[in-house]
Amino acid sequence: MSFQAPRGMRDFYPEDMIWRTWLFDTWTATARRHGFEQYDAPVVEHLDLLTRKAGEEIVDQIYAFEDKSGRQLALRPEVTPSLVRLVAARRTQIVLPAKWFTIAQCFRYERMSKGRKREHFQWNLDIIGAADITTDLEVMATAVDALRALGLSAEDVSLRIGSRKLVAAMLTALGVPDDQQLGVLMVLDKRGKVSDEVLAEMLRDAGIAADLAARIMGIFEVSSLDDAARQVPADSPAVAELRQLFTLAEKAGVASFLAFDIAVVRGLAYYTGIVFEAFDARRQFRAILGGGRYDRLFESLGEPPLPAVGFGFGDVVIREVLEAKGLSPQGGPGVDVCVGVFEAANWPEAMEVASDLRREGFCVDLALGAEGPKSLFKYADRRAARRVVFLAPEELKSGSAVLRDMSTRSQETVALGDVVTAVRRSLAGGIGSA
RNA sequence: GUGAGCGUAGCUCAGUUGGUUAGAGCGCCUGGUUGUGGUCCAGGAGGCCGGGGGUUCGAGUCCCCUCGCUCACCCCA
Incomplete structure (x- = not known):
């Protein structure tokens, strides 16, 4: 008889719950301040809903099982497929754009490392059915507001903003054909995780000529939006969109947290526009939160297209970041x-x-x-x-x-x-x- | 999956070239105070030294195996 929780699963003693409840309350209050409605979905979902989006490779990471009637079920590794299911099931009744949030317990069978467990809670916040850049900014402003409410300043964290659309335009300008661009993006996402030499090798494996690969690597030299603008046509919608985003950020009072970062592209295939990740200033920890615009997710699940933008904000990394800063809630009188x-x-x-x-x-x-x-x-x-x-x-x-x-x-x-x-x-x- | 490190009291850890009865701090219990908590003082309980095997007169200490945990890499968001 072991009294240890299964590997990667977490116990929350009363003193841990003070912390967790404070975090959840902060997330919830922030979402409500921004006019988001709360929803929830079962932790157990049909396996095929989860594998469709994740792809066959990640099936090993899903806690899957068969119930007594032979149904193939699984513990959700993320909540976005459930969100799509809920919206799709009542598509004609839901008033769009829908601003929804949830705090979802998710499970993923994977190797443990710093900031990564097999069970975690993730604040998911999305706006579905609106494609305008103001929507992206509203989502990001909510993320920044939450960071602020947790006690973090622009000196502590920054929201690094990239754009799939912009990188695609730069790739086009370099002569990378459209059908190779997604593959290149997936390789570029590996930057910082593998050496630049390996990265160049991966580009060549993706069918990119050596001299072109070198020029693609040059994309990372871009350090500002103006820099990037010079490498694409003057009327580039991607650049205009980003400029508009930063202008809106000023008005929304979150500009100090935002930083353009050409290297942020995210690893999921369905992202289509603005993408972002929040990091601690010293980059000691994993991404605190991450998200972006995913206008193709609904169609990738066999639904009519519906534009959407959102992010996931887990409880594990933020706890490490806040503890390193000595920030934690005071336990009040019992x-x-x-x-x-x-x-x-x-x-x-x-x-x-x-x-x-x-x-x-x-x-x-x-x-x-x-x-x-x-x-x-x-x-x-x-x-x-x-x-x-x-x-x-x-x-x-x-x-x-x-x-x-x-x-x-x-x-x-x-x-x-x-x-x-x-x-x-x-x-x-x-x-x-x- | 690869590599490294660590498993000793409830917790954090010390434990000498192998040597007699395994220690400290914190926590816990009791008393100092028979109707008064925190501080202080005194005392006390609590250990298959992760498990198994081996070497030895003798193992917490050395060797092998095993289980568990941690970190890094790999993988992944």
């Missing part, structure tokens, strides 16, 4: 009131007091298993209770309980019928109420 007794015989009265307090909406804990003043107050202290109400023989003789302020150590004796009022007054203000 409960408002801890109710206890000095003698077991007084539990009936204690239960009644606790019930009264709970009916009034206070968070109330019973000091179960703690009898006598010493263990009662020790218990209350560990539970970070702000007040203690205790029922003891001496005071009960006159129909009273005692209310203690844990931070000031002051106590008052109050009639049983006045406990709720006394607690409310005590917690409402004054010394020790913080």
